Amino acid sequence: MSSALELATDRSGVAPDGPPRAVVRATTVADVQRTLAEASRTGTPVVTRGAGTGLAGGAAAGPDTIVLDVSGLDRILGIDPIDGIARVEPGVITAELDRAAAAHGLMYAPDPGSVAICTIGGNIATNAGGLRGAKYGVTRDSVLALDVVLADGTRLHLGRDTVKGVVGLDLVGLLVGSEGTLGVVVGATLRLLPRPARVGTAVAYFASVTAAAVAAAELGAAGLRPSVLELVDGKTLAAIDELRGTDHAGRGAALLLVQTDGFGAGEELAAVAAVLARTASALDTTHDVAAGAALAAARRDALPAIEARGRVLIEDIAVPRSRLADAVGGVHAIAEATGTDVYVFAHAGDGNLHPIIRLDPDPGAADRAAEEIFALALALGGTVSAEHGVGLLKRAWLERELGPDVVTLQRRIKDLFDPAGILNPGKAL
Incomplete structure (x- = not known):
């Protein structure tokens, strides 16, 4: 079982000044209600957490704070295949919900990189996206109701x-997306979608990361909407090769992973391949699910490969x-100007970049690079x-950003929502 101090931070690495005042491990909604009612009465700050996979310090808790751990509220309450909905508690692991939906021929579309360990409640708190966001959107697009x-x-059904x-x-x-600042989610009704009957996969290599980014934009201009459209830069490919013994960097300076799905997956994959072939230095395609997963492994390996080289932001x-293309090029220019080691992979289908900055040997330079990014x-x-x-x-x-x-x-x-200001104070807003 995690210590109180471990429960006072998240994957961001933000270090609290000391252990929290108390940790409440809720297993019922009543536990949550009692905790908040007492905290409101005494004016005690409350930080709600699930799996602690957050990367922005949203679950960091100071010494005067109550940590409200809702990971024990982890039941899938029901799946309705007719209406295409699931009712779940916030501590359900995202991948476990998707597996449960698969038994009914359905899927839960949001697919964050931490899907195997993150919780539905955390996804809701940050409006998480993921690899399938290019076609299916982010968490908000799959949430119908919240408790x-x-x-x-006070408990509300919205x-x-x-x-x-x-x-x-x-x-x-x-x-x-309110990051625990307006209320504590204790239940959710989520939209499920039919599981795709077919999946096609393409992996294309390019002579430059700019060429890969341009090709990604050209897919959109051609009216194509793949379910997955991911970009990985050359430095990240080299890290993956180092970790896995592969030769991605030898094939190109950047990679695009594209997946199509549904009954028209084959026709759409052919159209995707035609666009990519104009500028790609190498192109592999498959309609086989297992072979597609093998091709997609490079994108899944990106972050573990970079982390294997040292501490990262x-x-x-x-x-x-x-x-x-401007963003990727700009990030690389910032890396060169600041002398930092920066890796880039991206959900290219929705313009979401993940610049990963090595903290060693100069954390200060890494922070300056992040500010410039x-x-x-x-x-x-x-x-x-x-x-x-x-x-x-x-x-x-x-x-x-907002004004x-x-x-x-x-x-x-x-x-x-929070007149006493006790819910995750100093975060998000």
């Missing part, structure tokens, strides 16, 4: 079980898809956080 406990212990519905304001959409920005994202019309959240680490950028009037409005909304 939420407010700061004073949303509905129907796909359509416009009665009242969209409070579900407001809660998704895992960043997350997004730009308009038309500016993807955030500024680059805004200059290109993008955002400083696509799916990891703002948390503690990016809060200083909130006003630069003071919008920030003030958002904080007024928080005051309505």
Whole structure:
């Protein structure tokens, strides 16, 4: 069992000043309600956590804080294959829900990189995306209803079980991505989709990362919408080769992974291959599921391969898809100017880049590079956080991206939900 100090941080590496005042390991909704009611009465800050896989310090908890661990609320309450919905508690592991849905011929579409260890509650807190986001969107697109406990212990049911519905304001959409600042999610009704009957996979190598980014944009311009469209730069390919004994970097300076799905997967894959073949130095395609998984392994191996080289800062920005090449080129220029070791892979289908910055030997230089990368994202019309959240680490950028009037409005909304200011204070907003 994790210690109190271990439960006071997340994967971001933010180090708390000391252990939290208390840790509550909730196993029932009543546990959550009692904890929040007492915390509201005493004015004690509460930080809610699930698996602790967050990368922005959103689950970091100081010494005067109660850590509310909801990972024990981990039941799949039901799957309805007719209506295509699942009812779950927040501690359910995302991959486990997808496996349970597969037994009914369905899938849970959001597919974050940490899918095997992250929880549904954490996905909802940060509006997580993932590899299938190019076609199926992010977590918000799969959430129909939420059971939420407010700061004073009041339990509310928000949303509905129907796909359509416009009665009242969209409070579900407001809660998704709010990083535990407005309420604690204790249940969710999630949309499931038919599991694709067919899957096609293409892996293309390019002479430069710019050429790969341009090819990704050309797929969109051709009217193609693959389920997966991922980019991996040459430095990352070299790290993967070092870890796995492969030869990706020998085949090109960048890689695009593309998957199509559904009954028209074969026809769409042929169209994808035709676009990629114009500029790719090498191209592999397959309709076999196992072979496709093998081709896709390089993208799944990207982060573990980089982490095998040392401590890293895992960043997350997004730009308009038309500016993807500019963003990748800009990140590489920042790496050169700051003398930092930066790796890039991206959800190219929705313009979401993950620049991974080595912290050794100079953490200060890594921090400076990250600041310049955030500024680059805004200059290109993008955002400083696509799916990891703002948390503690990016809060200083909130006003630069949104403007003071919008920030003030958002904080007024928080005051309505949490008048005592106890829910994850100092994070996100």
